[in-house]
Amino acid sequence: RELEVLGDVKGKELVGLTYEHPLRQNVTCPVVAGGDYITTESGTGLVHTAPGHGQEDYVVGMREKLEMVSPVDDAGRFTAEAVDGQLEGMSVLTDGNEACIKMALENGALLLEEPYAHKYPYDWRTKKPTIFRCTEQWFASVDGFRERALDAIKDDVAWVPASGEKRIHNMVEGRADWCISRQRVWGVPIPVFYEADTREPVLDDEIIRAVQQLFREKGSDSWFEMQADEILPEKYRGRGLVKGTDTMDVWFDSGCSWAAVSDSRDSLNFPADLYLEGSDQHRGWFQSSLLTSVASRGEAPYRRVLTHGFVLDEKGIKMSKSIGNVVDPMEIIAGGPNKKTHPAYGADVLRLWVASADYSNDVLIGPGILKQIADSYRKLRNTLRYLIGNTSDFDPKRDGLPLDQLPALDRYMLGSLARVAADAQKAYDEFQFVRVYQLLLRFATVDLSNFYLDIAKDRLYIAAPSAARRRSCQTVLALLLQDITVLLAPILPHMAEDVYQALPATRACAEPSSLFEHGWLDSDALHRELWSSGADEHGKLEQTWKEIRAARDVVNRCMELARSEKTIGASLDAKVRIYVPTSANAMVEALSSLRGGRLGATDEVDSLSSVFIASDVEVVTDEELVRECRHVVADESDGPTKGMVVGVDRAEGTKCERCWCIDPAVGS
Structure with missing residues (x-):
C-alpha cells in the first residue's frame, strides 16, 4: 500500500495530545512521554503503553496516573474487561490475538499486518512465551x-x-x-x-x-x-x-x-x-x-x-541434560560403563579438581581436564610413596639428628618446608584452595622430585644405613612426610589417611588411630620455630640456594648437550667446569660455600659434585679453562647466571660398581 508523507513531527510535540482507542468506541487515550527503554534504534520510538502488563509500563503509568487495567485471568485468557467483553475467554497469545487484528482492520485502525522478528520474553523452562500481568501482592x-x-x-x-x-x-x-x-x-x-x-x-x-x-x-x-x-x-x-x-x-x-x-x-x-x-x-x-x-x-x-562461579563443561558451555554434556560426579568417582573412556578416578581426584579450580570465576570440567588432574594426583602420590619408602627404617626419636647440626642443604629444605606450610596455612584461612594446590604440587615436583630428592638418592642408596649423611636426609624426609600429609588432608583425605597408616610409627601403635584424630600442624614444631626465629639467617640461606639452583639449571643444560652427543650417559659420567665473572658477587659467594672436587673423595652433603650429581665439579677463575671443554654453554640471560660459562667433559677414571661415580682411585 502506497503511503503519502504529509509532514514530520517530533515525538515530544505529541505529548499531551489524545487519540481514539483503536478497538473501543468513544474512548480516548493520552499520549505520554515514555522512558529510556524506548529508542528509535529498536522499533519506531512510538509504543503502546499498558501499565497492567509490564514493569516499565507500570512505572510510566504510575507517573502519569494512568488506569491500571489488567484484563487477563490466571489461565492467560481475556476477561470481560477486555474491549467491553468482546474478547472474554479468548487466549491472549492465540485466538485473542487474531481477534484483535480483525477488529483493528474492521475499524480502519490497522494499516498493515506483516510478520517480523523481534525480541519477546520466553519462559526458560517451558520454552513458551510469557504474559506479564499486574496483580495484587504483599510487599x-x-x-x-x-x-x-x-x-x-x-x-x-x-x-x-x-x-x-x-x-x-x-x-x-x-x-x-x-x-x-x-x-x-x-x-x-x-x-x-x-x-x-x-x-x-x-x-x-x-x-x-x-x-x-x-x-x-x-x-x-x-x-x-x-x-x-x-x-x-x-x-x-x-x-x-x-x-x-x-x-x-x-x-x-x-x-x-x-x-x-x-x-x-x-x-x-x-x-x-x-x-x-x-x-x-x-x-x-x-x-x-x-x-x-x-x-x-x-x-x-x-x-x-x-x-x-558455576561449573561448565570442558568447552565452557552450560551443562544441560538436553544437550547431553552433564558431567556426573559419581561417574568420575566410580567410572562409566566403558572404563577406558571414563575411568574410575576416585573421590580424591574429584576433590583435587575442586581445589585446583579458581572458583572466583566459572570453572570447567571434562575428560581432558580430569586426566590432567589425575596426573597431578599421581605426582603427589608418587612423591609421598618415595618418602615413605626411604624412611621405612627410620625412627625419628632414635635416628633423628639435631636440626641445627644438619648440612646447609637439609636446613634449606626444612626452611622451604616451613615457608610452604605457612603459605598454605594462610591460603586455607583465606579459602584460596587453588593456591594450596599450586603450592604443594610445585613443592612436590620442582623442589622435591626435581631437586632435593634427585640429589638425595646418592645418600639414601649408597651410604651405610646409619651413616650421618643418610640419617640427616631421613630426618628431613620424615618432617616432609609429616607436614605434607597434614597439608594435603583437607583436599585429599583418603590419600592422606593411606600415607598415615603406612608410617612406621602408626603401624607400631597398639590402638588403631587416624590422621584426623591428630589435629593440624604443630606451630611449635622445632623446624618451624627455627625457621621463624632465624628469619634473617634462613633468608640468606634461601638466597644462597636460589643462586645454586640457578647454576644447576645451566649445568643441566650443558649435560643435556653432552648427553645428546653421546659424550656422557648418566650425569655421573660428567666432569664439570664452571666460570663465573667476578661481577656476579652473589653467585661467586654461593658456589664458594660448597666444596668442589670429586664426588668420590668426600662424604660431604654440601659439595658441588653432590648438588650437580657429577663425578667431578670445579669452579675456575679462568674462562679459557672452561672453553677447552668438549661441550660448552654460555649463559646470556639477565638472571643470576648472566655471564656464567659451563663446560662438560667425560670424567676421568673408572666407574664404581656401587655408587656409579667415576674416579681415578677406583680399583687402585
Whole structure:
C-alpha cells in the first residue's frame, strides 16, 4: 500500500495530545512521554503503553496516573474487561490475538499486518512465551533498615572474593520494596485472612500468634488442611473470613534459615562463621538472609561470605541434560560403563579438581581436564610413596639428628618446608584452595622430585644405613612426610589417611588411630620455630640456594648437550667446569660455600659434585679453562647466571660398581 508523507513531527510535540482507542468506541487515550527503554534504534520510538502488563509500563503509568487495567485471568485468557467483553475467554497469545487484528482492520485502525522478528520474553523452562500481568501482592519495605544493612555489608562482613561486597552493596542500595508473596500451589503460607465480600485483609498480632502456635504444633501444611474457623482465634470465628492463598517468597523462607538453624541451636554460632554459594546468591540467599537478620536482629547473620562461579563443561558451555554434556560426579568417582573412556578416578581426584579450580570465576570440567588432574594426583602420590619408602627404617626419636647440626642443604629444605606450610596455612584461612594446590604440587615436583630428592638418592642408596649423611636426609624426609600429609588432608583425605597408616610409627601403635584424630600442624614444631626465629639467617640461606639452583639449571643444560652427543650417559659420567665473572658477587659467594672436587673423595652433603650429581665439579677463575671443554654453554640471560660459562667433559677414571661415580682411585 502506497503511503503519502504529509509532514514530520517530533515525538515530544505529541505529548499531551489524545487519540481514539483503536478497538473501543468513544474512548480516548493520552499520549505520554515514555522512558529510556524506548529508542528509535529498536522499533519506531512510538509504543503502546499498558501499565497492567509490564514493569516499565507500570512505572510510566504510575507517573502519569494512568488506569491500571489488567484484563487477563490466571489461565492467560481475556476477561470481560477486555474491549467491553468482546474478547472474554479468548487466549491472549492465540485466538485473542487474531481477534484483535480483525477488529483493528474492521475499524480502519490497522494499516498493515506483516510478520517480523523481534525480541519477546520466553519462559526458560517451558520454552513458551510469557504474559506479564499486574496483580495484587504483599510487599516488605526495606527503607527502614537499608542504611544499617549497607553498614553491615561494609563493616561487619568479609567478602570472598572482595568484589562480592560491591556487588551486594549496589543491589541493596538500589533495591525496591521486597515482593514477598507468590502464587504457588504449595509453600509457606502468608497467614492473612480476607473478608469474603470486600477482599479486605484481616491480620493482627493475635492472628499471627495463633497461626504461629498452630505451625509449631502441626506444621505449615495445617494451613491447607484446616478450615479458616479452625485456625482463627475465637473472636474471629463465624464471620465467614476466607484464608489467603498466597505463599511466601522462597527467598524470604530460606532467608530466615539463620533463625531456624544457627540462632536456635546451642552447638552453633550466630552470626554464622561462613555462608557460601554461587555468585547468583548476592541477589538471592545472601541478600534475603541479610535483610531478614538486620530487620529483626540489627546485624548480619554471617561473618564471612564466599561466592563461587558455576561449573561448565570442558568447552565452557552450560551443562544441560538436553544437550547431553552433564558431567556426573559419581561417574568420575566410580567410572562409566566403558572404563577406558571414563575411568574410575576416585573421590580424591574429584576433590583435587575442586581445589585446583579458581572458583572466583566459572570453572570447567571434562575428560581432558580430569586426566590432567589425575596426573597431578599421581605426582603427589608418587612423591609421598618415595618418602615413605626411604624412611621405612627410620625412627625419628632414635635416628633423628639435631636440626641445627644438619648440612646447609637439609636446613634449606626444612626452611622451604616451613615457608610452604605457612603459605598454605594462610591460603586455607583465606579459602584460596587453588593456591594450596599450586603450592604443594610445585613443592612436590620442582623442589622435591626435581631437586632435593634427585640429589638425595646418592645418600639414601649408597651410604651405610646409619651413616650421618643418610640419617640427616631421613630426618628431613620424615618432617616432609609429616607436614605434607597434614597439608594435603583437607583436599585429599583418603590419600592422606593411606600415607598415615603406612608410617612406621602408626603401624607400631597398639590402638588403631587416624590422621584426623591428630589435629593440624604443630606451630611449635622445632623446624618451624627455627625457621621463624632465624628469619634473617634462613633468608640468606634461601638466597644462597636460589643462586645454586640457578647454576644447576645451566649445568643441566650443558649435560643435556653432552648427553645428546653421546659424550656422557648418566650425569655421573660428567666432569664439570664452571666460570663465573667476578661481577656476579652473589653467585661467586654461593658456589664458594660448597666444596668442589670429586664426588668420590668426600662424604660431604654440601659439595658441588653432590648438588650437580657429577663425578667431578670445579669452579675456575679462568674462562679459557672452561672453553677447552668438549661441550660448552654460555649463559646470556639477565638472571643470576648472566655471564656464567659451563663446560662438560667425560670424567676421568673408572666407574664404581656401587655408587656409579667415576674416579681415578677406583680399583687402585
